[in-house]
Amino acid sequence: MDTQNEKLTIQQVAELTGLSVHTLRYYERIGLIHAIDRAQNTHRRYSMDDVGWIDFLNKLRAAGMSIQQMQAYSELQRQGDVTLPERVEMLKTLRLQAEACMDELRENLKIIHYKIDYYEGVIAEGENLQEVS
Amino acid sequence: MDTQNEKLTIQQVAELTGLSVHTLRYYERIGLIHAIDRAQNTHRRYSMDDVGWIDFLNKLRAAGMSIQQMQAYSELQRQGDVTLPERVEMLKTLRLQAEACMDELRENLKIIHYKIDYYEGVIAEGENLQEVS
DNA sequence: TCTTGACTTAGAGTGCGCTCTAAGTTGTAA
């Protein structure tokens, strides 16, 4: 079995990547994905490499990269290894942003945690008072 | 000095909370903030309690709560302590979501980390080859 | 042959969370 060359329909890729078929076409249109190969009937046929790239795009998104930045990254990627230093810079910047974001989130969660504890205290007190009265 | 009763202008509250004056009025309009006290000239005058509430709203936002959910939360808050259990539930749900989000982000960052290391290896290799040739 | 369903395109529409505009009022300082 030549699994390397098996080609996937847009529907299958949507299921594999969690993106909708609409979004897959949208990503291709705006240049996040290169022009996908076509079957004779003009239908898209994705390779596993394509799926790998889309998975990576998903990670960039989830890490907080904007569509615009992803367009820039994809363009660099298409230009080959010459742009590796630039791409590394982008990834490093993204990492810093994401880490800052996580630190802030952690702080906020701490405060929300306190709030939950405090409120549960108040609720417990209210129940005790009811028992007394 | 009666700092408790000092009242702040919308501009001052914008600076204190990091929200724009537009956003402060917007939040009030959609019910995230109760109707703020007015000076004789109809200008808003915020109390420090108001600022505290707005800071808390900011934390909810930063933790990923939507405006809609914040509207619901604010409405419950206005109804008083009877709604404490419901609010605690909302906060607990938010905490779970935020923690899941952080876990995912951590995973993605790990992969981005690997990618950076790998690319830096490729770049270093390329430089070595150049020295040889 | 006919229907069904998966695909295609260009382009319009949506929901979110602001963000800005226009027109008007008020208070202070030159």
Next chain:
DNA sequence: TTACAACTTAGAGCGCACTCTAAGTCAAGA
């Protein structure tokens, strides 16, 4: 008194990231 800055309102506009629509093509199965 006149300029200016800070505020007010209702409502329009915007950027992002999709998401959907309409109209059409094509291949397989009843």
